[in-house]
Amino acid sequence: SQTIHQWPATLVQPVGSPLSLECTVEGTSNPNLYWYRQAAGRGLQLLFYSVGIGQISSEVPQNLSASRPQDRQFILSSKKLLLSDSGFYLCAWTQDTNQPQHFGDGTRLSIL
Amino acid sequence: GQQVMQIPQYQHVQEGEDFTTYCNSSTTLSNIQWYKQRPGGHPVFLIQLVKSGEVKKQKRLTFQFGEAKKNSSLHITATQTTDVGTYFCAGVLMTTDSWGKFQFGAGTQVVVTP
Numbered sequence: 001s002q003t004i005h006q007w008p009a010t011l012v013q014p015v016g017s018p019l020s021l022e023c024t025v026e027g028t029s030n031p032n033l034y035w036y037r038q039a040a041g042r043g044l045q046l047l048f049y050s051v052g053i054g055q056i057s058s059e060v061p062q063n064l065s066a067s068r069p070q071d072r073q074f075i076l077s078s079k080k081l082l083l084s085d086s087g088f089y090l091c092a093w094t095q096d097t098n099q100p101q102h103f104g105d106g107t108r109l110s111i112l
Numbered sequence: 113g114q115q116v117m118q119i120p121q122y123q124h125v126q127e128g129e130d131f132t133t134y135c136n137s138s139t140t141l142s143n144i145q146w147y148k149q150r151p152g153g154h155p156v157f158l159i160q161l162v163k164s165g166e167v168k169k170q171k172r173l174t175f176q177f178g179e180a181k182k183n184s185s186l187h188i189t190a191t192q193t194t195d196v197g198t199y200f201c202a203g204v205l206m207t208t209d210s211w212g213k214f215q216f217g218a219g220t221q222v223v224v225t226p
Contacts, residue, residue: 034213034214036216041221042218042219043118043200043216043217043218043219044155044200044216044219046213046214046215046216049213057213059213090154090155097142097143097204097213097214098142098143098160098162098204100145100157100160101145101147101155101157101202101214102157103154103155103156104154105153105154106154
């Protein structure tokens with residue numbers, strides 16, 4: 001069966017520090033991969049999505065970037081975090097847009 | 113701007129009552145999915161609607177997809193405390209620059225009073 005792993009679960013970082021969040025999927029190949037951000041009590045904001053290795057589509061211009069170095073690995077990065085980067089970051093995968101999305105447990109990021 | 117709108121944003125329901133949350137898109141959708149997120153958790157898939165006018169039921173939950181494939185609704189009957197959470201719709205837009213991505217509504221946060 002397919003599983004999605006996302007880590008770390010919580011992270012507290014100072015303003016201006018770098019960020020790396022990792023997401024891996026097991027049990028499937030060539031999935032569509034997604035990074036979302038959710039502010040407290042709010043909806044899901046799509047940040048990046050990828051339909052294949054090295055193919056990244058950015059939805060929101062900001063100081064975040066994403067990479068897909070391997071088929072089932074999706075990484076969210078930042079060189080310098082801002083206070084506004086705080087939130088709940090969710091990784092998700094689907095086989096295609098006619099299939100359900102499966103979400104990881106998320107990372108709660110607090111910027112101090 | 114946001115292309116999938118969801119109302120209401122909040123819903124306070126007495127246990128045993130019914131309620132409905134609505135999802136509206138400015139463009140035609142290829143399909144629409146519904147998710148439930150419990151407090152502190154991640155969204156979990158509930159159902160997918162594909163066909164125009166489609167209606168699906170899951171126990172006390174009834175999902176509808178509009179004839180024009182631009183709107184959808186989730187109706188819950190006899191609300192229980194286990195229904196607490198935020199319900200999201202997610203549409204796949206039928207535009208050439210939207211291939212591969214989902215557009216989420218802002219969600220309806222449901223609070224149930226015993």
